[in-house]
Amino acid sequence: MFFLHGTEIEQLTKIKKAIFNNMPFDDLEIICKEVSISLNDKGFAYTYAACLLASEDKISDAKKMFAINGEDTFCKIMYDYLEETNSFDLADQVFKSADPYNIYTQTDFFKKHQGGALKYIRKFAQESAPPKSVSPVTILDIGVGNGMFITKIVNEIIPLYDIKNIRLIIIDQSEDMLRMAKEYCEENINITVEVISICCKIQEITKEQIEIIQNTKPIWFINTGLSIHYMPKEKKIPMLKQLKAFSPKLVLTEVNWNHDLPESNSPELF
Ligand SMILES: C[S@@+](CC[C@H](N)C(=O)[O-])C[C@H]1O[C@@H](n2cnc3c(N)ncnc32)[C@H](O)[C@@H]1O
Incomplete structure (x- = not known):
């Protein structure tokens, strides 16, 4: 440095x-x-x-x-x-294949980060109940990766409300990640799960894809872990506004480093 x-x-x-x-x-x-x-x-x-x-x-x-x-x-x-x-396009290249992330998620570093995040997400879920009398309960995950994190989250919070059915909308720009995540969630989530996969960069989501999500409302919350730091602020802000239209609750887990691409008119490098 x-x-x-x-x-x-x-x-x-x-x-x-x-x-x-x-x-x-x-x-x-x-x-x-x-x-x-x-x-x-x-x-x-x-x-x-x-x-x-x-x-x-x-x-x-x-x-x-x-x-x-x-x-x-x-x-x-x-x-x-x-x-x-x-x-x-860093995110495009790094996550094209799920293999490197599958290895990363075996590391102690990842498990430690995940354990800490789960504790806070459980607290959030305790304080923010899912919409009443809605079945299945819907969660939207942006940048789902290999699905391990959202699976842990779901298994951690479903006992809080005795949820029997869950619908997961998973978004990722990488087809390979999305395929792996769907399989992983279906095999490892402890209750009946319906998985809807949407392959796109969230900042480039199409009208048709937005409609699919809107049709599942109300959405309990949106989860996004380690996924939206790849885009510059000028794209992140409209993207966050779009997310707010899906659900008022967003759970954002990030690390304390920054590898955003440079913003326009900013002196920062990369
Ligand atoms: C570091 S992984 C995180 C995976 C998972 N959320 C977790 O916490 O373990 C980042 C994932 O976000 C996806 N991603 C990155 N930028 C994205 C974007 N703009 N739109 C959709 N997915 C994106 C990548 O393809 C990758 O699968």
């Missing part, structure tokens, strides 16, 4: 503005060269520009920029990654 001082931030913001104003590559390279004079790490101006270009989906320019600082290991890895995937 390293920290930038005020002048460096000011200089780097010039690069950011140039990229958001669609400056041609050759002019941008000149700006990077000028900015690099004020930086402790001279190559960082190019790394910074390359990351922003990649996050703006300007993959070919990003590769050219990473190549300028190609001696740097990070830039080399990023160059190879873009060459191979031609994309910088």
